[in-house]
Amino acid sequence: MLVGITYDLKDDYLALGYSEEEAAEFDSPATIEGIEAALQAQGYETERIGALPMLASALLQGRRWDIVFNIAEGLHGFGRESQVPALLDYYKVPYVFSDAMTLGLCLHKGVTKHVVRDKGIPTADFAVVEHPSQAAFIDLPYPLFVKPVAEGTGIGVGAASKVQNVEELMAACERLIARHNQPVLVETFLSGRELTVGIVGTGTDARALGALEVIFAPAAESDVYGYVNKAEYLDRMQYRLADDDDAEKAKTVALEAWRALGCRDGGRVDMRFDAAGVPNFIEVNPLAGLHPVNSDLPIMCYKAGIRYEQLIGEIMNSALWRLRLQAMPGASADEMTALPADQPLLMA
Structure with missing residues (x-):
């Protein structure tokens, strides 16, 4: 089985002039090497694809893989993690990890918390601030915690994220919105483990x-x-x-x-x-x-x-199992297990 690997390499973005912080979410060569070695040790054939431009070029040239192991973070906007999965969906190429809808949803921490809270799952009370002036009208008990609404790797989070009063809150919101060009999530500070x-x-x-x-x-x-x-x-x-x-x-x-x-x-x-x-x-x-x-x-x-x-x-086993379930809805576990290892993985 041929497994393509999509990823954003940190060194590539640093070479293009991105800062360490801007490139913090991207991967090191050691990550790609580790994933590739682990896949090969289990009998998979691998091919490094790289970032979205390389994937798009390969697809246009007619290249295909049995499945793609996708860890690409993407660039620009709330839907950046959805870019590679959306393209793979278009070409009906199966892939590992969540789909475009889920990745877009989960990158925006405010929208994610709305869904989680609606399901009755405990999460701290919160508000999303799009302009610093809105911070003055937040009615939540202090201390509060402030962070960019769509960053990972702790970007924008530090000692100044915990605020004790409205003045600190407004200053934190103004700083983060200006620096990261996106709204901020404000939530009740959780003091436990x-x-x-x-x-x-x-x-x-x-x-x-x-x-x-x-x-x-x-x-x-x-x-x-x-x-x-x-x-x-x-x-x-x-x-x-x-x-x-x-x-x-x-x-x-x-x-x-x-x-x-x-x-x-x-x-x-x-x-x-x-x-x-x-x-x-x-x-x-x-x-x-x-x-x-x-x-x-x-x-x-x-x-x-x-x-x-x-x-x-x-x-990988999770991805292969769910793809076979998708290809054979209603099949029993015994029927699924009996499928040959080289059974094509089809996307609906």
């Missing part, structure tokens, strides 16, 4: 691999898991696999959110406990970082005794 839950699978087949607790070392910038703390995690952060009652509660809520948002195959859900001990949904990462050493999901798997190769294998 922070866990990230790793998930593989889709729908009712999804399961939690574990819950990683994020612990702030004495050298941490603040008690928020932001850009600086993530970038300098060796000095500023500690990670512990949580296996207590809180972890089980967090896993349950994380799976509810994963299914409600239509996420597929693998990723992470970030949770934080409120003062009453209730795990609250923070955000979901349907394209979670997959660096074999530095990314939260592989770190969690390592601590849970799950090898990197096994993680990639479970993600």
Whole structure:
């Protein structure tokens, strides 16, 4: 089976003049090498495709793959993570991870929280601020937490994200809107433990691999898991696999959110406990970082005794299983298992 790999390489964007922060979400060569090696070790043939322009060119030339392992983050706008999946959908090329609709939904943290809250899943009260002047009219109890509405890797999050009064709130909103050219999410600050839950699978087949607790070392910038703390995690952060009652509660809520948002195959859900001990949904990462050493999901798997190769294998198995279910609606589990390994994966 030929697996194409789509990705955005950080070095390419730095060479084009993007800053370290602007390129923070893109991948290093070690990530691509790790994914490719893990796939090849399980018998897959691989082909590096690269970013959207390379994918578009290859498709126009008639190139095809049995399935695409997509970790491309895209460029520009709230739908940037949806660009590669949308193009693959157009050409009916199957791919790993969530579809264009889910990726677009989950990138916008405000819209994501509306869906999660509508499903009855605990999440901190919030507001989306599009202009700094709107901050003066927010009626939520302080302290509040402020961050860009559509960034990852802790971009725009740091010590100044936690605000104590309306003056600090307005200043934070003005700074972030100007710097990142997008609205900001303002939400009630959650004072409890922070866990990230790793998930593989889709729908009712999804399961939690574990819950990683994020612990702030004495050298941490603040008690928020932001850009600086993530970038300098060796000095500023500690990670512990949580296996207590809180972890089980967090896993349950994380799976509810994963299914409600239509996420597929693998990723992470970030949770934080409120003062009453209730795990609250923070955000979901349907394209979670997959660096074999530095990314939260592989770190969690390592601590849970799950090898990197096994993680990639479970993600692939989820994608192949759901694609075969899609191609054979109503088939029994025995019929699905009996399909030959080279059975084409067809998209509706």
